[in-house]
Amino acid sequence: MKFSMRDLQVHADNLMTDDFVAGGPRVSDVNGYSLFPGFFDVHVHFREPGFSYKETILTGSQAAAHGGFTGVATMPNLDPVPDSLEHLKVEQDIIDRDAVIDCYPYASLTVGELGEEIVPIEELAPHVFAFSDDGRGIQTADMMKELMTRAAAVDKIVCAHCEINKFSDKGYIHAGNYARLHGHRGQNPESEIAEIRRDIILAEQTGCRYHVCHVSVAAGLDLVRKGKERGVDVSCETGPHYIVLDDSKLLEEGRFKMNPPLRSSEDRVSIIDAIKDGTIDMIATDHAPHSEDEKDKGLANSAFGIVGIETSFPICYTYLVKPGHITLDRLIELMAINPRVRFGVPFKKGDFTVWDLNDKYAVNPDEFLSKGRATPFTGMEVYGRCLLTVHEGKVVYQADDVEVTE
Secondary structure (H helix, E strand, O other): OEEEHHHHHHHHHHHOOOHHHHOOOOOEEEOOEEEEEOEEEEEEOOOOOOOOOOOOHHHHHHHHHHOOEEEEEEOOOOOOOOOOHHHHHHHHHHHHHHOOOEEEEOEOOEHHHOOOOEOOHHHHHHHOOOEEOOOOOOOOHHHHHHHHHHHHHOOOOEEEOOOOHHHHOOOOEEOOHHHHHHOOOEEOOHHHHHHHHHHHHHHHHHOOOEEEOOOOOHHHHHHHHHHHHOOOOEEEEEOHHHHHOOHHHOOOOHHHOOOOOOOOHHHHHHHHHHHHHOOOOEEOOOEOOOOOOOOOOHHHHOOOOOOOOOOHHHHHHHHHHOOOOOOHHHHHHHHHHHHHHHHOOOOOOOOEEEEEEEEEEEOOHHHOOOOOOOOOOOOOEEEEEEEEEEEOOEEEEEOOOOEEEO
């Protein structure tokens, strides 16, 4: 199939008007194919510097482009951790050299993500997307309150991986029927709920803009919902895997292990309801690649984390839009508009992606551009194939059967 770049840019310009964010059309028809604004993921792990055997800025951004993304925010669990301007520069230099899309780095909240010493927030703030110790919860209220107070003073969002260790029981899958029946150590969902509850109160007290990462449990969503009703400046995300899978779908394979874990079927239904009623503001993948060896040790011993940036739109389109849970416009709001609006990322008319929504296929990780292959979606039938992704007017992903002319 053939596309004219000039024609595509006209469609993109006509789509991204002043009415676009306020509720105008979010999709443009291009001869039967669908043009969307480039997606934005606020939660990815591109592993560089420090862990380039898992992923690099280059391979991660190429995978993102394959998934229709023209912007991402990269989490700080790196080596060195971006907890100072010197350490941040190491990551930023790689981004400037290798990224094929926009990659915005997070800074950590604490030095080394150890939860003990606060980073120089005021110094880092102008140079980072937001602050997070993702992968680790902030364990004490006093520490989180001080972090929020300082982040509020520089108008930066605190993004929290909500997990209070004393409640987690050192679990690695949900403390549900599967864990009990198969002898696994279950993670009590109170570990997630307790930090969400505490942090929303602290956000209300400090005036901090607060974002909850990868919400997986119904009670946590209820807390976010009630916080919003009280006027707390809180937002949240969930991941595609929490939308379509629960612990009844677990297999004894590392590709089903992530943190937070897949929860109960009731939690999964609550997540869909929270997407429908607006409690959930955005979809983020928590794309977290590992080596094959790290993910080949079963549920108990594999590393936490799955890949997802190349399957996010097809999974959500197939299991949210096609069954009628939400409209396609709402999905674009969740994947392209809300992330940028919440975090103050500018829209670019030269950033768009073109999809064939009628293409049906089975997810095959051998076709991924990411170094990671561990996905719980292997073999699942989905609709939606990315044909083209354009960033700042330049083609950054092009399917083999697509030709682009001037």
